Amino acid sequence: MRLSSMADYAVVTMTAAARHCGHARISAQQLADETGLPAPTVQKLVSKLSAARLLRSVRGAHGGLTLARPAAAISLADIIEAVEGPIAMAACSERLRTDTGRPDCSLESACSVRPHWPLVDAALRGALAGVSLSQLAAPTPTMIEMQA
C-alpha cells in the first residue's frame, strides 16, 4: 500500500508546476531546483506526465512546461496512473484488462477472490480521484470528501 518513490516525486513535481501556472513556462531544471529532486529524475517524470497529457511541453529555446489543464481538473489518480500505470491492487486484476490470458497465479479460475478485485480497485480509484491537484497545492490542508 505504499506509493513508489517515482509516483511520490511526480506529485511533488506537479504541485510545484501548479504554483507556476499562469506565470511563465517553467523548465524541467527549474522544477528540479525548486523541489530539490535530481534533474535527470525530473526529466524522466515530465516525459511520462507529458505523455499522459497532464503537462504540455514546448521545445526549443525558451521552451518549458505548463499544466495541460487547470489544477482543479487534475486528480491525484491521474498523476499516479501516469507514472505507475493503472491502479490495480492484485496482480490478477491487472492482467484481467491487459494481456493474453496466460495464467501465473496457480488458482486462476478457481480463485474465489479474483472477481472482487475490480470492485476494490474502483473504490480506491474513486478515493484518489476525489483529490485534486489544486487541493494538494494549497498551503493549508483542506477537507477531502469521498464520492461514489
Next chain:
Amino acid sequence: MRLSSMADYAVVTMTAAARHCGHARISAQQLADETGLPAPTVQKLVSKLSAARLLRSVRGAHGGLTLARPAAAISLADIIEAVEGPIAMAACSERLRTDTGRPDCSLESACSVRPHWPLVDAALRGALAGVSLSQLAAPTPTMIEMQA
C-alpha cells in the same frame, strides 16, 4: 499502488479460512492445500494474522486456526495492515507517526505536499475498511459502497 504478493496471499488465505468458520479448526497445512500456496508461506502469514488478532491459533495436537471475529467484522483494511503495516502512501506520512523525526526527504518542512498525505491516507483506508471479509468470501461480487 499495487499490493505486495504477501498481502494478496493473506487475503486469499483469510477468505479460505472464512469458508471454514463455524466448522472445525483448520490447520495451516490445510489452508495451503486449499489455496495452492506453499505451506511455509502460509505459516508466515498466519503468524502475522494471529499477531494482529485476526486469526486465533490453538497450539498442540489437534490445534489449528479459526477467525478471531465474524467475517463481517473483518475488513480488507485490517488484513492489509496486518501484513504490510499501516497504510501510508508517501514515505514521509509513515514517518509522521512512527519515528524520531530524523529527515530523509530533502524537502522536509518546506514540502508543501507533506501536510496533505494523512488526509489521503485516511480516505484510502476508509475505502478499504468498507470491504468486509464476508463480501470477499461471497461467490458473487457484491456492491461495494463507500463510506466516510
Next chain:
DNA sequence: AGATAACTGGACCGAATCAGTCTGATTTGA
C-alpha cells in the same frame, strides 16, 4: 543559416526490497 537551449527516448548499473525456505523452540493432547 548557424548556434544555443530545451525536451525526448532509450540503455545501463547499483542497491534495496521482497518472496520463499529452512531450522529450532514451544506448547498441548494422548
Next chain:
DNA sequence: TCAAATCAGACTGATTCGGTCCAGTTATCT
C-alpha cells in the same frame, strides 16, 4: 513421556526499482 502441530527467527536468491547518463530532435535567437 511421546507425538503432533504451531510459533519465531535467520538466511538466501532473485526480481524490481531508483537513479544516471547519453545521443537525438526541435525550436528560437543572432
